[in-house]
Amino acid sequence: MDEILLMLPGPTTVDPRVLTAMSKAVVNHRGAKYGEILTETTELMSKVFQTPNKSYLLTGSGTAAMEAAIANTVAPGEKMLNVVGGKFGERFMKIANAHGIDTQELSIEWGTAVTPKQIEETLDENEDIKAISVIHNETSTGVAAPIKEIGKVMKNYDALYIVDTVSSLGGDEVNVEKFGIDVCVTGSQKCLAAPPGMAAITLSDEAWKAVDSFDTNTFYLDMKAARKSGDKTPPETPYTPSVSLTYAMNEALKIVMEEGLENRVARHHKAAKASVAAVKALGLELFADEKVSSATVTAVKMPEGVSDADFRGTTRDKYSVELAGGQDHLKGNIFRIGHMGCISYKELVQTFAAIGMTLKGLGAIEDASAGVASITESYL
Ligand SMILES: Cc1ncc(COP(=O)(O)O)c(C=O)c1O
Structure with missing residues (x-):
């Protein structure tokens, strides 16, 4: 056969180099050796996101990072605009609803993309919108949203710009800093070609201000806890990470940067x-x-x-x-x-x-x- x-x-085919890296001995996740690999991996992650800000690895699938993005930056009762043109746009909306956020849907016909103008018009009509979510690559329909052009529009508004690049980072153009993205999330098992089970997130200074402005109602995905552990010497994660998947991400990101x-x-x-x-x-x-x-x-x-x-x-x-x-x-x-x-x-x-x-x-x-x-x- x-x-x-x-x-x-x-999930996509995993390079043998990544599989080999994963088979290395598991080390203490509260020790210097893990701290070293975590530092290197999160720095590589920021390079791939193209941001000067820190990135965080979350042991969980892409959806964990989607939930972390919303639950930490938009407080219950605050208004959020979700662009929905497929299953993953719907997911952002469902996550926001689960966290008691006042959601507004910008519905797009499945198979088409949102335009920057539609976002601009909606933000002009709703000055109380605190954040917007956009799926860069709507995997359920095979559509790419113009995140660069939307980023230009977002520069004129205070609302946070949250972007899911789960199925595009490392495969399509994503430049977190240049595009003015406040919160960007991705997953291990798509264009980065690592096994499933790890996600990543990066936040801008504005997004961190939002994080610090309220107490999140998520425990496992609390970004204040992630930041506190990440700032330790050696750096850690709040709870036990998948050490083997950290090795895998490290090698997969090196392959990305080598190419x-x-x-x-x-x-x-x-x-x-x-x-x-x-x-x-x-x-x-x-x-x-x-x-x-x-x-x-x-x-x-x-x-x-x-x-x-x-x-x-x-x-x-x-x-x-x-x-x-x-x-x-x-x-x-x-x-x-x-x-x-x-x-x-x-x-x-x-x-x-x-x-x-x-x-x-x-x-x-x-x-x-x-x-x-x-x-x-x-x-x-
Ligand atoms: C665009 C997009 N966002 C989020 C997800 C969710 O990721 P996961 O299945 O790893 O939780 C997927 C998965 O297919 C996706 O394609």
């Missing part, structure tokens, strides 16, 4: 462009508006008469390529190709061969090889 190629929007952020982002954009062209070459339709389609995940409409179980079951069981399905109301209606992490033409050739052969086998297309031909042309 061939090894399954993960073409998911997370160089610009090169890595360019590689992801190339894979996205090649994937979009190959989807079209197969005669399939994109789900997302192509003008705002993601650099890390391509969402494709399921061809008429093809079931999700037959399609993804065959690509996985017969051709060893694991693709993602749709979520919520998109279940069965779309499939998603994650091209994040260690992705190049090799993985895309295998993926489009599997898609072409499967769809031909199911009688949905005539030419099984058009996708592969298109990928080779894109990479020539």
Whole structure:
């Protein structure tokens, strides 16, 4: 049985160097050795976020960092604007509701992106909004939001700018300082290509002022506690961290920096462009508006008469390529190709061969090889 190629929007294939790093002996998380690795890893994290501010690792998945971002900076009863154009925008909204925040939704049709103008207009009409949340890369729809341009708008308002880069950091352009992002969060298992289970967060001075202005109602994710432990010598985390995942993040971030952020982002954009062209070459339709389609995940409409179980079951069981399905109301209606992490033409050739052969086998297309031909042309 061939090894399954993960073409998911997370978890992604983990580099053997990272797996080897993880197998090192576990050390005391309250000792100097762990302090050293934690310092190095959080410094690397800040480099990847492109911020002069400190970053914090949280043992938990990306959602933990999403919750930390909101629960520490927006007090219960304060007003917050959440851009909702997919499952993860909805999640920010649900988290804010769970923490007693007065939420307002800026609803965007799934498959399209919010515009800076929409944010500007909403903030002008609602001067009491304390923070806004935006998903940079809406993984459920394959859409990238214009976080750089929104950042320009946000400079004119006091509201905090909270951005989820869980499925974009290390794959698309994210510059926390330049874009004026106040709180930025990410996860380990997507473009950073580490195993799942660790998340990261960084906060601006303005965001820390908000943190200090009230007592958060989260205990495990209390950022005041994270800051206090992080400021110790040697630095620590408030509760026992996953030591092995810290090693993994350390190695994964080194790999990112060795490739160089610009090169890595360019590689992801190339894979996205090649994937979009190959989807079209197969005669399939994109789900997302192509003008705002993601650099890390391509969402494709399921061809008429093809079931999700037959399609993804065959690509996985017969051709060893694991693709993602749709979520919520998109279940069965779309499939998603994650091209994040260690992705190049090799993985895309295998993926489009599997898609072409499967769809031909199911009688949905005539030419099984058009996708592969298109990928080779894109990479020539
Ligand atoms: C954009 C985005 N935000 C948040 C999350 C949640 O991350 P996790 O599943 O690691 O909790 C995901 C996961 O797919 C995501 O794609």
